[in-house]
Amino acid sequence: MSPLHVPLLALLIGSVLGQYDYDYYQGPAMMLGPSGPNCPEECECPVHFSSAMYCNNRHLKAIPMVPTGIKYLYLQDNDIKEIKAAAFVNATDLRWLILDNNQITSGAVEKGVFDKLKSLEKLYFNFNNLTEPVGPLAKTMNELKIMGNQMSKFPSGILSGLENLTLVDLQGNQLTTEGIAGAFKGLKSLIYLDVSKNKLGKLPTGLPGSIEMLYADHNDISSIPKEYMQKLPTLQYLRISHNKLADSGIPAGVFNVSNLIELDLSYNKLQNIPEVHENLENLYLQVNQINKFDVGSFCKIMGPVNYSKLRHLRLDGNNLTRTSMPDEAANCLRMATDVILEATD
Ligand SMILES: *[C@@H]1O[C@H](CO)[C@@H](O)[C@H](O)[C@H]1NC(C)=O
Ligand SMILES: *[C@@H]1O[C@H](CO)[C@@H](O)[C@H](O)[C@H]1NC(C)=O
Ligand SMILES: *[C@@H]1O[C@H](CO)[C@@H](O)[C@H](O)[C@H]1NC(C)=O
Ligand SMILES: *[C@@H]1O[C@H](CO)[C@@H](O)[C@H](O)[C@H]1NC(C)=O
Numbered sequence: 484m485s486p487l488h489v490p491l492l493a494l495l496i497g498s499v500l501g502q503y504d505y506d507y508y509q510g511p512a513m514m515l516g517p518s519g520p521n522c523p524e525e526c527e528c529p530v531h532f533s534s535a536m537y538c539n540n541r542h543l544k545a546i547p548m549v550p551t552g553i554k555y556l557y558l559q560d561n562d563i564k565e566i567k568a569a570a571f572v573n574a575t576d577l578r579w580l581i582l583d584n585n586q587i588t589s590g591a592v593e594k595g596v597f598d599k600l601k602s603l604e605k606l607y608f609n610f611n612n613l614t615e616p617v618g619p620l621a622k623t624m625n626e627l628k629i630m631g632n633q634m635s636k637f638p639s640g641i642l643s644g645l646e647n648l649t650l651v652d653l654q655g656n657q658l659t660t661e662g663i664a665g666a667f668k669g670l671k672s673l674i675y676l677d678v679s680k681n682k683l684g685k686l687p688t689g690l691p692g693s694i695e696m697l698y699a700d701h702n703d704i705s706s707i708p709k710e711y712m713q714k715l716p717t718l719q720y721l722r723i724s725h726n727k728l729a730d731s732g733i734p735a736g737v738f739n740v741s742n743l744i745e746l747d748l749s750y751n752k753l754q755n756i757p758e759v760h761e762n763l764e765n766l767y768l769q770v771n772q773i774n775k776f777d778v779g780s781f782c783k784i785m786g787p788v789n790y791s792k793l794r795h796l797r798l799d800g801n802n803l804t805r806t807s808m809p810d811e812a813a814n815c816l817r818m819a820t821d822v823i824l825e826a827t828d
């Protein structure tokens with residue numbers, strides 16, 4: 484009896500949704516009380532958390548003056564269209580600047596706005612109208628999110644020297660391969676990069692060796708360079724779903740790297756299961772054109788100590804049925820808890 488089974492529950496995409504995590508909006512809402520001194524009347528600066536200034540969701544058209552001592556500034560969900568440097572003259576302590584869901588255009592960001600923000604760590608600029616990135620930013624930065632804007636390029640040099648930057652989220656823009664050339668060079672601490680939902684024809688190059696999560700779903704990527712993975716020795720999660728990958732664009736053994744834990748190649752045009760390393764735990768291949776289950780893609784050698792560590796394997800939406808799976812698959816995929824071959828089974 485095969486240890487493999489085919490559960491009815493076919494959706495394993497919870498972790499994909501997990502990246503849209505807006506919990507920070509809640510902030511320490513419980514502590515909201517009377518405002519401290521110097522707080523602009525449009526906003527609230529809780530007495531017991533006086534370094535935070537809440538100005539979110541108030542139909543604001545401009546950024547109020549930020550008093551000295553404010554570290555956390557919430558300006559999301561307003562009608563702000565421009566940023567004037569004057570608002571920030573005393574904001575030298577600012578660590579977090581949250582500007583999501585406004586209508587700020589690149590031309591309306593006054594030059595030098597970020598010069599005063601010498602302690603800035605997190606800048607969230609999601610869902611605005613930027614056509615190019617803002618900057619230069621403080622060397623203290625650790626998170627930059629500019630998703631859902633209209634940027635077609637992210638010039639090299641914008642992020643240079645940001646040695647503590649760990650997370651960059653640029654999904655949902657119009658970035659092209661040429662437009663991001665060199666953009667991420669030298670970011671010694673970068674761990675997470677999301678360039679999903681753009682217009683990339685290739686995976687980003689010149690990434691720092693520190694990267695652990697690279698998400699490039701929903702682009703126009705048709706091939707992966709032969710040595711691509713060798714340059715990313717700590718990469719664990721790679722997502723390239725909803726692209727144009729065919730077998731010819733996957734060099735032999737390109738995914739045969741021991742560091743990878745999760746690989747998402749769903750919604751492409753693959754006809755064969757690419758060869759993966761024994762250490763891979765999650766492999767998503769649903770909705771391709773695969774018509775053959777080759778155990779050799781997972782196990783070159785099978786034995787007491789040689790087997791695949793794969794736990795979740797999705798192959799539904801291909802030209803495969805349960806009978807496509809050879810008996811020896813059970814011996815190779817002995818750690819597998821879900822092998823999904825058909826959407827309705
Ligand atoms: C900035 O701080 C200085 C000194 O505390 C104060 O005099 C000035 O009014 C402040 N400016 C703004 C725009 O808040
Ligand atoms: C921002 O973009 C939205 C649509 O994406 C548009 O409706 C709005 O007018 C734009 N705002 C500005 C200030 O350009
Ligand atoms: C980067 O982070 C380290 C450790 O938190 C800190 O000591 C260093 O000053 C930071 N660098 C910059 C440029 O802020
Ligand atoms: C995959 O990599 C291992 C080393 O990690 C190597 O022994 C093996 O030959 C490689 N397989 C192929 C087909 O390149």
Ligand SMILES: *[C@@H]1O[C@H](CO)[C@@H](O)[C@H](O)[C@H]1NC(C)=O
Nearest residue numbers: 761782783784786788789790
């Ligand atoms: C099989 O297991 C042995 C012992 O752990 C290991 O040395 C060898 O490299 C493995 N072979 C393959 C192809 O992974």
Ligand SMILES: *[C@@H]1O[C@H](CO)[C@@H](O)[C@H](O)[C@H]1NC(C)=O
Nearest residue numbers: 772773774775801802803807
């Ligand atoms: C699907 O698989 C069956 C059986 O292996 C084969 O006869 C058929 O040609 C395949 N169809 C496509 C579109 O590859």
